[in-house]
Amino acid sequence: MGTHNDPSIPKPPPPTPEEQRRLDELYAKFEASHMVPLWTEIGDLMPQVPKPAAIPYTWRWQDLLPLAEDAGELVPVGRGGERRAIALANPGLGGRPYISPTLWCAIQYLGPKEVAPEHRHSQNAFRFVVEGEGVWTVVNGDPVRMSRGDFLLTPGWNFHGHYNESDAPMAWIDGLDIPFVHYTDTSFFEFGIDRVTDESTPEISRSERLWCNPGLRPLSGLQDTVNSPIGAYRWEHTDRALTEQLALEDEGHPATVEQGHAAVRYVNPTTGGDVMPTIRAEFHRLREGSQTAKTRKVGSEVFQVFEGRGRFIIDDEVHEVETGDIVVSPSWAATEIQAESALDLFAFNDRPIMEKLHFSRTHTEGELQ
Numbered sequence: 001m002g003t004h005n006d007p008s009i010p011k012p013p014p015p016t017p018e019e020q021r022r023l024d025e026l027y028a029k030f031e032a033s034h035m036v037p038l039w040t041e042i043g044d045l046m047p048q049v050p051k052p053a054a055i056p057y058t059w060r061w062q063d064l065l066p067l068a069e070d071a072g073e074l075v076p077v078g079r080g081g082e083r084r085a086i087a088l089a090n091p092g093l094g095g096r097p098y099i100s101p102t103l104w105c106a107i108q109y110l111g112p113k114e115v116a117p118e119h120r121h122s123q124n125a126f127r128f129v130v131e132g133e134g135v136w137t138v139v140n141g142d143p144v145r146m147s148r149g150d151f152l153l154t155p156g157w158n159f160h161g162h163y164n165e166s167d168a169p170m171a172w173i174d175g176l177d178i179p180f181v182h183y184t185d186t187s188f189f190e191f192g193i194d195r196v197t198d199e200s201t202p203e204i205s206r207s208e209r210l211w212c213n214p215g216l217r218p219l220s221g222l223q224d225t226v227n228s229p230i231g232a233y234r235w236e237h238t239d240r241a242l243t244e245q246l247a248l249e250d251e252g253h254p255a256t257v258e259q260g261h262a263a264v265r266y267v268n269p270t271t272g273g274d275v276m277p278t279i280r281a282e283f284h285r286l287r288e289g290s291q292t293a294k295t296r297k298v299g300s301e302v303f304q305v306f307e308g309r310g311r312f313i314i315d316d317e318v319h320e321v322e323t324g325d326i327v328v329s330p331s332w333a334a335t336e337i338q339a340e341s342a343l344d345l346f347a348f349n350d351r352p353i354m355e356k357l358h359f360s361r362t363h364t365e366g367e368l369q
């Protein structure tokens with residue numbers, strides 16, 4: 001077997017002093033000429049399995065929210081800064097405002113009557129609401145109410161702004177593909193109007209009136225689109241879907257992904273695929289006392305606890321979590337979730353990118369490769 005540490009293959013003799021002098025000179029010339037030899041970098045550049053710089057990490061909602069509130073008192077929101085959004089920076093990524101190499105996750109805060117002006121960009125975005133209400137996000141001129149448990153879309157290049165029509169502040173999380181777009185030099189950005197184009201406050205957006213009637217596709221929308229046309233996936237629907245999966249399991253009709261684990265994916269109704277080209281989003285409900293299999297996947301994933309208590313075990317490190325806490329699991333990290341109480345989890349990841357590029361792999365402990 002000709003492996004790199006095969007003892008039957010003789011090692012070359014060490015360099016003579018003269019060779020060493022010439023080698024040192026060669027490396028200095030490489031550096032001066034902006035060249036790097038593969039053989040000194042290969043272990044880092046081409047590891048046998050992914051070796052992410054990003055680390056598993058947990059942010060506590062109890063820590064995030066007061067800091068967002070302080071920013072609300074001290075930092076105005078408006079044109080230029082655009083958003084009062086504070087990114088969660090993975091400690092392994094050198095201070096960059098990235099939760100993982102591909103994903104951005106931020107807590108955004110709007111005080112009473114505040115407006116975040118309209119703009120558009122190539123980055124795809126979503127919002128998820130763990131508590132509060134009173135803000136409408138206006139996407140492409142369509143005002144979309146934001147309430148607890150709702151998952152809201154702002155696909156790339158749609159104009160969007162947010163406004164708080166209530167007398168109370170509101171905070172939520174944003175997820176975007178900012179790091180991926182930055183790394184690939186694909187960012188375009190345009191300012192829109194300084195407020196929002198429609199300040200009305202309908203219960204239901206036009207997008208939902210057209211697209212959110214179960215199993216029914218409008219004949220005015222038979223052309224598939226890369227982004228979901230749905231502005232908001234409402235909590236009442238997500239909750240009902242999960243409740244029914246568990247009820248069906250109780251009644252002896254298999255409907256869960258694993259025992260005691262109900263789950264749904266948010267999809268583009270025109271294709272049945274992911275809501276946007278770079279981001280997958282799901283919602284998971286674990287029964288009290290249940291746990292997931294321990295799994296490694298290519299790509300990074302972020303979870304926010306919507307309700308309940310439990311723990312994530314990521315590469316053998318235990319992360320205790322409760323409502324609002326945000327956890328990141330880097331690429332190929334062995335991840336297992338245990339539900340102490342009934343546990344509701346919102347999740348998003350970069351797997352649509354990995355699948356399109358054919359880089360996907362999954363390994364579940366106890367299963368054959």
Ligand code: GTQ
Pocket residue numbers: 083085086106108121125160174176
């Ligand atoms: O709300 O439009 O967290 O453009 C980062 C970039 C939020 C937004 C973020 C954005 C937005």
Ligand code: FE2
Pocket residue numbers: 119120121125160
């Ligand atoms: Fe934006």
